[in-house]
Amino acid sequence: MSADLMTVDRPAGMKRRKTKLRYNQNGIALLFLSPWLLGLVCLTLGPMAASLYFSFTDYSILESSRWIGLDNFTTMLTADPLFIQSLKVTFIFVFVSVPLKLMFALAVALLLNKGIRGLGIYRTVYYIPTLLGGSVAIAMLWRKMLGGDGLLNQLLAMVGIQAPDWVSNPKYSLYSLILLSVWQFGSSMIIFLSGLKQVPPEYYDASSVDGAGKVGQFLHITLPVLSPVIFFNVIMQTITAFQSFTQAFIISNGSGGPVNSTLMYSLYLYKKGFSFFQMGYASAMAWVLVLLIGLFTLLLFGSSKLWVHYEDGGK
Amino acid sequence: MDTGSASKSAIWLKHFIICLIAFVMLYPVLWLVGSSFKPANMIFSEIWFWPRQWNFHNYVSGWFGFQGSSFSRFLQNSALVSLGAVLGNVITCSMAAYAFARLNFRFKALGFALMLMTIMLPLHVTLIPRYILFNSLGWVNTFAPLILPKWMATDGFFIFLTVQFIRGLPKELDEAATIDGCGPVQIFSRIIIPLALPALITTMIFTFMWTWDDFFSQLIFLSDIGKYTVPLGLRLFLDSSSQSDWGPMFAMSVLSLVPCFILFITLQKYFVEGIATSGLKG
CATH class of the missing domain: 1.10.3720.10 (MetI-like)
Structure with a gap:
């Protein structure tokens, strides 16, 4: 009965209130948004403008800034081999670790899919490396485990392989970081698992009737239906990988060594800004990073038309 | 009948593979926890994670050191x-x-x-x-x-x-x-x-x-x-690069991981939902 009353009453009553509210809500919205707005202006937009300005200056926190135009950027490209090295290291890290991580995540998600018993427990166990992997503790463990007399080499010695020190040999040090990153495939796996649930079982039934094999089903059903999820994972993981810092810092003890083989972009930026106090240069590097990430995101979005299929036609 | 038992053993094989991968993946963490209870000389000489004798010395010296x-x-x-x-x-x-x-x-x-x-x-x-x-x-x-x-x-x-x-x-x-x-x-x-x-x-x-x-x-x-x-x-x-510090380092590393681990075990549901619905990188 009360429900009836409501439906009869509401349209007229609500209309009046709604127009009144529309005028009043600017003030109340400002109240709710005030902390965010303060942060946006003082801690995001203001600093962004400041760092853009600093990127055209020679600035250390000890002295006031001096305008030098594009000098920081030309130095980067022409006179700073370490900058080029940091770009190289970061690109290798991003383009090797992200695809490997996603392939591994997808493989395990497929293995766990199909209503297997104990899915919850397996999912938990496979997530543990991701849960713990970002910490300093695990990075230090990695450093010790892959070191000359570490766990891995002891295992290899048991089967008679004389292995190098994976951390202090510049040929392999970056790959020990990549391994650490791939090890943390858990959150991509969880996203894939929830994506796989969206694949309508009828698709598989229909294709089995048509005589498609497992590989065919994977290529023509699973991958296309999953492509938006893959796309999302690629974007998120790429953005994160470009900014990776802690693991490289701990494993090289802040140096980016040996021989700058793990000098990730963030690590070099940190050294420039906070060890050498070249804050103008570090600001310029920060903006180059923004441009790089922006460029790759755009390229990925551009390429998405070719390989990402949306069920609703991309609306 | 035949296909039934065949698919049953296929399922067992699948479970076995999943467990094997999980064990290999988790081994570093198990080894970290195990080593934190081993005396310094055993951390190097033992590959198996389970300590033969339990020793809390690392925790004490890490805590104060x-x-x-x-x-x-x-x-x-x-x-x-x-x-x-x-x-x-x-x-x-x-x-x-x-x-x-x-x-x-x-x-x-x-x-x-x-x-x-x-x-x-x-x-x-x-x-x-x-x-x-x-x-x-x-x-x-x-x-x-x-x-x-x-x-x-x-x-x-x-x-x-x-x-x-x-x-x-x-x-x-x-x-x-x-x-x-x-x-x-x-x-x-x-x-x-x-x-x-x-x-x-x-x-x-x-x-x-x-x-x-x-x-x-x-x-x-x-x-x-x-x-x-x-x-x-x-x-x-x-x-400090001295190997005698490995034990205390591992002990304190384990302690540092405990809060996140407890949080994860008790509030798992929210982790999984948070990641699955919004892609939190975790």
């Missing part, structure tokens, strides 16, 4: 920073999220677009001016630069997550409350907050984890050993 600072100080500092960050994020992000999800105001589209932009923005681009700002306020080497930004909803990701959640709540509830004479403040505190609890818990968990594990900002803003947090305290072990 830091240039006059005990590990409990680092744990306290980390707890303080993390709790401050969690409270700030939960309160201010949910407030902003309510405004974006339910209120009508000028420049709403612009504000929302700016908020989404901040999610994608690498922190490097604001870091140096923030450092200069906090330095000029005399706040470097205090916890303020680590906590205060969270009280200004600077983690747009959690606003977005909560906006999405609030949008999924039936609007009729708000309308009914309005008819009963509630204003936006009461609707927020009495209706939205209790119903959006899952989103708030997800915000809490991930803010805690990311602050607890955060190394970059803590490295930049804290310099005095008395102010050190757990990640910075652990790093002190790296400076």
Whole structure:
């Protein structure tokens, strides 16, 4: 009965209130948004403008800034081999670790899919490396485990392989970081698992009737239906990988060594800004990073038309 | 009959493979925990993770062994920073999220677009001016630069997550409350907050984890050993290369991982939902 009353009453009553509210809500919205707005202006937009300005200056926190135009950027490209090295290291890290991580995540998600018993427990166990992997503790463990007399080499010695020190040999040090990153495939796996649930079982039934094999089903059903999820994972993981810092810092003890083989972009930026106090240069590097990430995101979005299929036609 | 037993053994094989991969993956963590209970000489000589004799010496010496600072100080500092960050994020992000999800105001589209932009923005681009700002306020080497930004909803990701959640709540509830004479403040505190609890818990968990594990900002803003947090305290072990320090280092590493682990085991459901619905990187 009360429900009836409501439906009869509401349209007229609500209309009046709604127009009144529309005028009043600017003030109340400002109240709710005030902390965010303060942060946006003082801690995001203001600093962004400041760092853009600093990127055209020679600035250390000890002295006031001096305008030098594009000098920081030309130095980067022409006179700073370490900058080029940091770009190289970061690109290798991003383009090797992200695809490997996603392939591994997808493989395990497929293995766990199909209503297997104990899915919850397996999912938990496979997530543990991701849960713990970002910490300093695990990075230090990695450093010790892959070191000359570490766990891995002891295992290899048991089967008679004389292995190098994976951390202090510049040929392999970056790959020990990549391994650490791939090890943390858990959150991509969880996203894939929830994506796989969206694949309508009828698709598989229909294709089995048509005589498609497992590989065919994977290529023509699973991958296309999953492509938006893959796309999302690629974007998120790429953005994160470009900014990776802690693991490289701990494993090289802040140096980016040996021989700058793990000098990730963030690590070099940190050294420039906070060890050498070249804050103008570090600001310029920060903006180059923004441009790089922006460029790759755009390229990925551009390429998405070719390989990402949306069920609703991309609306 | 035949196919039945064949598929049964296929399932067993599958379980076996899954368990094997899981064991190999988790072995480093198991070895870390096991080694933290082994005497120094056994850490090197033993590959199997299970200690043959249990020894708590590493925990004792790690706890007290830091240039006059005990590990409990680092744990306290980390707890303080993390709790401050969690409270700030939960309160201010949910407030902003309510405004974006339910209120009508000028420049709403612009504000929302700016908020989404901040999610994608690498922190490097604001870091140096923030450092200069906090330095000029005399706040470097205090916890303020680590906590205060969270009280200004600077983690747009959690606003977005909560906006999405609030949008999924039936609007009729708000309308009914309005008819009963509630204003936006009461609707927020009495209706939205209790119903959006899952989103708030997800915000809490991930803010805690990311602050607890955060190394970059803590490295930049804290310099005095008395102010050190757990990640910075652990790093002190790296400076000593003597192998006798491995045991205490592993012991304190294990301790540093315990809070996140407990949180994960008790609130697993929210982890999985948070990651699956919004792609939190974890």
